Amino acid sequence: MIEAQGIILDRGPARILDGYDLRVETGSLLAILGANGVGKTTLLNILTGLLQPRSGQLRVEGSIGYVPQLFQAAFSYSVMDMVLMGRARHLGLFGSPGTRDYDIARSFLKLMGIADLEERGFNTLSGGQRQMVMIAQALTSECSILILDEPCSALDYKNQAKVITTLRRLNRDYGQTIIYTTHAPQHALEAATDVLLMKDARTYRHGPVAEVLTPENLSDLYEVAIDRADVAASPRHTFAPRFVLEDTG
Numbered sequence: 155m156i157e158a159q160g161i162i163l164d165r166g167p168a169r170i171l172d173g174y175d176l177r178v179e180t181g182s183l184l185a186i187l188g189a190n191g192v193g194k195t196t197l198l199n200i201l202t203g204l205l206q207p208r209s210g211q212l213r214v215e216g217s218i219g220y221v222p223q224l225f226q227a228a229f230s231y232s233v234m235d236m237v238l239m240g241r242a243r244h245l246g247l248f249g250s251p252g253t254r255d256y257d258i259a260r261s262f263l264k265l266m267g268i269a270d271l272e273e274r275g276f277n278t279l280s281g282g283q284r285q286m287v288m289i290a291q292a293l294t295s296e297c298s299i300l301i302l303d304e305p306c307s308a309l310d311y312k313n314q315a316k317v318i319t320t321l322r323r324l325n326r327d328y329g330q331t332i333i334y335t336t337h338a339p340q341h342a343l344e345a346a347t348d349v350l351l352m353k354d355a356r357t358y359r360h361g362p363v364a365e366v367l368t369p370e371n372l373s374d375l376y377e378v379a380i381d382r383a384d385v386a387a388s389p390r391h392t393f394a395p396r397f398v399l400e401d402t403g
């Protein structure tokens with residue numbers, strides 16, 4: 155469980171967050187959406203303790219595993235080495251991983267469907283494969299709260315589906331509490347239980363997907379007209395932004 159109250163944070167002269175209250179229940183899957191630069195990563199950095207707010211209170215019950223935006227490792231570690239880094243907090247300062255640590259790492263590589271990549275160099279993997287490795291690393295830390303910053307950015311449809319399905323499965327089958335940012339409302343619709351729509355430093359909407367993730371709220375959030383679009387012969391729906399220039403003639 156995470157509870158943040160009255161969070162205020164400045165970056166230079168700009169106030170990025172001005173009184174955010176947020177409660178994330180254990181077992182929920184929260185998607186955070188908002189325009190570029192609104193402060194999504196900043197908020198995640200506060201929740202993970204990487205940034206200290208100017209004021210406000212933060213209560214975190216449980217341990218956090220953090221998956222930052224897609225990146226290259228500085229050195230060419232193997233996939234197993236990368237995943238074992240998730241065990242760091244269990245090993246002590248000079249401890250080296252033992253059989254149990256390898257077993258845990260392998261079990262999460264298997265869960266993520268990438269057991270065959272164990273000996274590959276991390277930097278030789280595709281973006282989608284690297285993302286799965288980083289999620290395995292976070293899970294290997296046995297965190298109770300998994301936080302991911304844009305886990306689907308730069309991924310093709312197949313890998314987006316893989317990541318989103320994996321998050322939903324971790325939440326539904328294992329009760330994993332998850333928070334992630336995304337620019338795709340569909341990724342929230344398909345996986346999340348709750349959404350946080352960040353409009354600006356003071357204005358946000360937070361609540362269950364069915365109540366908050368509406369075409370009206372998304373249109374207001376992105377300042378683009380967005381319609382609900384039904385999927386033929388299916389109870390599912392999607393969102394369709396209107397990228398049509400106004401006819402000024």
Ligand SMILES: Nc1ncnc2c1ncn2[C@@H]1O[C@H](COP(=O)(O)OP(=O)(O)OP(=O)(O)O)[C@@H](O)[C@H]1O
Pocket residue numbers: 165166170188189190191192193194195196197
């Ligand atoms: N290190 C920094 N120093 C000063 N300002 C920063 C720094 N990092 C971010 N900012 C500013 O803080 C604001 C919020 O940035 P943040 O990265 O949290 O936005 P975001 O919603 O995650 O954006 P995006 O969707 O583009 O990733 C932006 O205006 C950004 O320019």
